[in-house]
Amino acid sequence: xxxxxxxxxxxxxxxxxxxxxxxxxxxxxxxxxxxxxxxxxxxxxxxxxxxxxxxxxxxxxxxxxxxxxxxxxxxxxxxxxxxxxxxxxxxxxxxxxxxxxxxxxxxxxxxxxxxxxxxxxxxxxxxxxxxxxxxxxxxxxxxxxxxxxxxxxxxxxxxxxxxxxxxxxxxxxxxxxxxxxxxxxxxxxxxxxxxxxxxxxxxxxxxxxxxxxxxxxxxxxxxxxxxxxxxxxxxxxxxxxxxxxxxxxxxxxxxxxxxxxxxxxxxxxxxxxxxxxxxxxxxxxxxxxxxxxxx
Amino acid sequence: xxxxxxxxxxxxxxxxxxxxxxxxxxxxxxxxxxxxxxxxxxxxxxxxxxxxxxxxxxxxxxxxxxxxxxxxxxxxxxxxxxxxxxxxxxxxxxxxxxxxxxxxxxxxxxxxxxxxxxxxxxxxxxxxxxxxxxxxxxxxxxxxxxxxxxxxxxxxxxxxxxxxxxxxxxxxxxxxxxxxxxxxxxxxxxxxxxxxxxxxxxxxxxxxxxxxxxxxxxxxxxxxxxxxxxxxxxxxxxxxxxxxxxxxxxxxxxxxxxxxxxxxxxxxxxxxxxxxxxxxxxxxxxxxxxxxxxxxxxxxxxxxxxxxxxxxxxxxxxxxxxxxxxxxxxxxxxxxxxxxxxxxxxxxxxxxxxxxxxxxxxxxxxxxxxxxxxxxxxxxxxxxxxxxxxxxxxxxxxxxxxxxx
Numbered sequence: 001x002x003x004x005x006x007x008x009x010x011x012x013x014x015x016x017x018x019x020x021x022x023x024x025x026x027x028x029x030x031x032x033x034x035x036x037x038x039x040x041x042x043x044x045x046x047x048x049x050x051x052x053x054x055x056x057x058x059x060x061x062x063x064x065x066x067x068x069x070x071x072x073x074x075x076x077x078x079x080x081x082x083x084x085x086x087x088x089x090x091x092x093x094x095x096x097x098x099x100x101x102x103x104x105x106x107x108x109x110x111x112x113x114x115x116x117x118x119x120x121x122x123x124x125x126x127x128x129x130x131x132x133x134x135x136x137x138x139x140x141x142x143x144x145x146x147x148x149x150x151x152x153x154x155x156x157x158x159x160x161x162x163x164x165x166x167x168x169x170x171x172x173x174x175x176x177x178x179x180x181x182x183x184x185x186x187x188x189x190x191x192x193x194x195x196x197x198x199x200x201x202x203x204x205x206x207x208x209x210x211x212x213x214x215x216x217x218x219x220x221x222x223x224x225x226x227x228x229x230x231x232x233x234x235x236x237x238x239x240x241x242x243x244x245x246x247x248x249x250x251x252x253x254x255x256x257x258x259x260x261x262x263x264x265x266x267x268x269x270x271x272x273x274x275x276x277x278x279x280x281x282x283x284x285x286x287x288x289x290x291x292x293x294x295x
Numbered sequence: 296x297x298x299x300x301x302x303x304x305x306x307x308x309x310x311x312x313x314x315x316x317x318x319x320x321x322x323x324x325x326x327x328x329x330x331x332x333x334x335x336x337x338x339x340x341x342x343x344x345x346x347x348x349x350x351x352x353x354x355x356x357x358x359x360x361x362x363x364x365x366x367x368x369x370x371x372x373x374x375x376x377x378x379x380x381x382x383x384x385x386x387x388x389x390x391x392x393x394x395x396x397x398x399x400x401x402x403x404x405x406x407x408x409x410x411x412x413x414x415x416x417x418x419x420x421x422x423x424x425x426x427x428x429x430x431x432x433x434x435x436x437x438x439x440x441x442x443x444x445x446x447x448x449x450x451x452x453x454x455x456x457x458x459x460x461x462x463x464x465x466x467x468x469x470x471x472x473x474x475x476x477x478x479x480x481x482x483x484x485x486x487x488x489x490x491x492x493x494x495x496x497x498x499x500x501x502x503x504x505x506x507x508x509x510x511x512x513x514x515x516x517x518x519x520x521x522x523x524x525x526x527x528x529x530x531x532x533x534x535x536x537x538x539x540x541x542x543x544x545x546x547x548x549x550x551x552x553x554x555x556x557x558x559x560x561x562x563x564x565x566x567x568x569x570x571x572x573x574x575x576x577x578x579x580x581x582x583x584x585x586x587x588x589x590x591x592x593x594x595x596x597x598x599x600x601x602x603x604x605x606x607x608x609x610x611x612x613x614x615x616x617x618x619x620x621x622x623x624x625x626x627x628x629x630x631x632x633x634x635x636x637x638x639x640x641x642x643x644x645x646x647x648x649x650x651x652x653x654x655x656x657x658x659x660x661x662x663x664x665x666x667x668x669x670x671x672x673x674x675x676x677x678x679x680x681x682x683x684x685x686x687x688x689x690x691x692x693x694x695x696x697x698x699x700x
Contacts, residue, residue, distance in 0.1 A: 009606075029698060031698070060600055066676060
């Protein structure tokens with residue numbers, strides 16, 4: 001049996017706003033074919049103020065799908081459409097005191113239904129842009145499609161890199177075999193395309209690089225952090241560079257938003273450190289700025 | 296939940312009180328290692344010998360040495376298939392079916408990565424095999440056929456006795472995963488051509504952690520675990536004496552209750568089926584109801600989802616299971632239901648009720664009363680259901696066609 005929070009159980013056994021909203025003028029139908037969950041969200045939006053006056057849901061789905069739908073309707077009532085659109089799937093999960101990782105897609109479905117309903121209200125077409133795959137990492141709810149796309153997009157070649165980029169495998173590590181299988185598949189394809197392509201011309205011998213100045217190093221680190229930020233921001237966190245101590249080879253950073261206090265902060269910093277080292281071409285530690293006085 | 300109604304016996308069964316009593320001494324005074332020569336070990340050795348006889352009798356095996364105790368059904372399955380491959384390295388193909396238990400399917404998928412070819416026999420809408428298709432695949436390249444005796448979800452039988460004879464005629468080993476069938480229906484393996492058969496103790500009121508591989512005398516065999524001389528060197532590792540004794544007792548009791556299982560349990564199952572089908576619109580029995588286990592009933596409730604049904608049943612103390620995606624944690628609905636071509640609006644709403652001799656008719660009547668309101672309540676939430684008229688919406692697939700991820 002799932003470890004559902006009391007709030008999830010409450011919203012499942014006593015769903016709020018079940019059925020179509022009376023006088024609705026917006027409807028969003030979304031679903032996940034592989035998972036079999038589907039949701040119809042109906043909204044009554046005041047055309048003048050764009051305030052959501054009523055919301056109703058109909059759900060074909062499991063306990064957490066019903067609970068996520070019910071929670072969503074409660075959350076958005078009284079909000080303006082723009083306010084409602086700011087609700088993330090994590091907000092829905094938080095409202096329910098959390099969902100099991102296998103069930104996070106239920107909250108995603110809620111957010112998508114909202115987007116679809118708002119699009120319907122505004123008379124524009126909404127297209128779902130994410131694809132869902134089999135769940136690989138149960139600790140952080142990372143699915144196969146995301147892992148494969150990330151491997152391709154970033155040319156990854158090791159399980160460790162996959163963990164740094166997606167968090168998959170960063171917890172109990174039981175999914176390493178699953179990650180390796182995806183890696184092997186992509187690497188095999190990559191080898192084929194490389195074999196098909198003409199051999200690359202021999203690389204010109206590079207002149208020995210002059211060591212970077214401290215200013216150049218600092219800029220590189222900043223550049224790397226800028227590249228990482230969108231990923232963190234997607235999880236509602238952020239990172240900024242505070243100080244670099246080149247003698248001790250430490251970069252101090254501030255983690256903010258959802259990253260601060262996150263149990264995974266250490267793993268996140270580990271991943272950041274790896275990227276910084278790769279870009280910089282030398283060893284450097286990345287530590288939270290709170291550690292600054294200790295060195 | 297002693298107050299509850301347990302209808303999930305294909306998942307696991309209660310250990311019979313008599314079985315618990317039989318095994319308890321082997322944790323305390325009878326703690327010896329059966330391999331030891333002294334009196335402490337000797338009595339345990341004799342108890343294991345007796346248990347082997349009891350299992351032999353239940354299976355109708357010719358010799359008691361054909362019974363190899365293992366740790367579970369999955370170990371028996373893996374041992375059987377890997378043994379056949381290792382003993383016949385020139386044969387690189389396996390025949391199995393699309394509806395096998397993951398103990399077989401996941402192993403086969405993994406073997407494909409190692410270069411073996413696996414033929415998966417398809418099933419029709421009632422879960423039945425096409426034996427002509429099977430016959431065509433029986434070639435000299437095939438190391439082993441593995442087909443389940445009865446399906447764990449639908450209860451549907453495969454004609455394993457006939458299939459084993461066909462394989463034997465073609466000189467091919469035959470294994471059957473019979474964990475759901477053993478103890479529920481009579482068998483006489485000595486009159487069949489089945490070479491290997493898997494048993495799981497906890498499906499027949501013995502504890503978890505004990506299984507059997509039936510290994511016909513003369514079948515070429517390579518052990519999975521090598522080490523000591525236990526089980527005549529065919530499964531090394533110190534015997535799980537208490538559980539072996541327990542399985543022996545459970546086998547004896549299963550044989551005693553065979554008639555009860557096939558008359559009384561079947562009658563309860565049939566009453567449940569009639570009661571639910573009569574009270575609930577838009578539901579149907581999956582599998583082949585005329586050719587299935589006496590204790591199993593699998594019903595698809597259309598337009599609602601299984602986990603939601605189970606949660607509501609659980610609230611009333613009724614335990615069953617579902618083929619829906621969400622109960623397993625995978626995103627896929629049951630591979631058995633999909634293989635039978637059940638549409639996903641129904642596959643996700645399949646509920647399996649599996650009974651045992653510890654159920655009684657008043658419990659069944661309670662379930663017949665409890666289920667219909669749950670189905671009605673969930674359908675009120677369903678976008679495929681017209682709550683006002685209590686019927687599915689017209690052309691449900693068209694009326695609600697969500698944007699799919």
